[in-house]
Amino acid sequence: MNIGDVASLSGLPAKTIRYYEEIGLVSPLRGPNGYRRFRDSDLHKLNFLGRARSLGFSIEECRNLLAMYEDQERASADVKRLAEQHLESIDRKISELQDMRSTLAHLVDACAGDHRPDCPILADLAAVDGEEDERRDRRATG
Amino acid sequence: MNIGDVASLSGLPAKTIRYYEEIGLVSPLRGPNGYRRFRDSDLHKLNFLGRARSLGFSIEECRNLLAMYEDQERASADVKRLAEQHLESIDRKISELQDMRSTLAHLVDACAGDHRPDCPILADLAAVDGEEDERRDRRATG
DNA sequence: CTTGACCTTCCAGTCGCTGGAAGCCCCATA
DNA sequence: TATGGGGCTTCCAGCGACTGGAAGGTCAAG
Structure with missing residues (x-):
């Protein structure tokens, strides 16, 4: 898939996807023409990121969540802790x-x-x- | 008054006050040593700005409010409209x-x-x- | 062969500051 | 008079998370 395909499938702008590559959140392959070639797993990651961002997680938190998602060893408590901290920060913003x-x-x-x-x-x-x-x-x- | 004085009186960091000068929100005089010299009216403006910012108005909205504040001719309806728009945007953020x-x-x-x-x-x-x-x-x- | 959509990189701008470096200025104390 | 410490100046860079735009390569359709 080219960037336009994953953009429309994930709902993320192509610009954003390039940015995510730049900061190391996704690593698509490259075709002989220099175009990015996205696998299903890349699309999957982008969907994950899009959903996490829409819940207000920062990019660094998303990076963390993604790492946890890919780490079969981590305890659900680690994820929960991160989510709870984020929940608290949302609550603070709401009350402000x-x-x-x-x-x-x-x-x-x-x-x-x-x-x-x-x-x-x-x-x-x-x-x-x-x-x-x-x-x-x-x-x-x- | 020097910048440190208005900073502690207004509660705004000196850096912020310099920035506000740079973007034309305040225009303190200058002493012979090059130091900014703030009048009471400058402090007054900075307090106004600090309070408006704390209510979530953007810098451009603050500029607008300040202009309205100094315009004896404008109708209170103009101010109210701006405030209502801001209220709506706060409501949108809260619900998100x-x-x-x-x-x-x-x-x-x-x-x-x-x-x-x-x-x-x-x-x-x-x-x-x-x-x-x-x-x-x-x-x-x- | 051309058109137009798509892709690439790179640079700059958004908003509202904030941090830091390098260098004056001023006042108090030894 | 020297010195030290604070406050002041300017300028440049960076934050987060993109977004816009320029300049140019690529590809498929007509």
Whole structure:
């Protein structure tokens, strides 16, 4: 298979696949014309990578997962540990975003959104240090 | 004020402040020794930027917010629109992360995490295309 | 024989910083 | 007055994970 074939089969852009080769995640053969020649096992790896990436694992984590996948000896506990760490980092990100979300939602609510210039959103952003308490009070009250 | 002063007052690293100058977000004066000389208004801007960044606005959005803040003419509706768009993008990110989270949590649950090599996490990652239905079934059943 | 799709490499850019090197400047202390 | 230590300056490089584009080779169809 050429790169275009594995690209459409795996759903990954050809550029990404070349990049994955460059950083050593896949190692397709080469044909006499210099074209990459992908085996079924390469496609399999790319699918694995695509799915792991879609779950938010970093490239290095993917490399790790792939190595574990190919190591018949490793304990499932090793995989689980990695997955749990990733789960925690997802949870941290979610809660950061939820904090932003709630602050921002309050501000949006408080803003009239009309032709007048007065805007609580900008007022909040411009609040000087030491006004956090007032900020919190406004949120609680609002 | 020198850069170190505004750095500690604003909570932004000096490197970041230099970067903000480079991209035109702040324009401190210069002393005869070449040092940046920050006015109160510069510190004010940096606080504004720090707070907007902490709410997840991109640099370009911050530039926009700052311009709106300094434009006495603009309608609060303009600000509100930008904030609402940002809110939507936060919501999209949260829901992507929640999707990842739930898939991953199921997989982690299903994994014994002991010394044996069999691992549902890797099995899922390695599942070939066309097995999404089974994947969903397993999740629903699990 | 030409067209157009596909493939190759290489370089640059994205975003928002961050680290580090090399070299001034300023102030306090011996 | 020398010295030491901190703070300041500029410039360049790198992070992660691609993505875009240029310049050119290859292949199959008409």
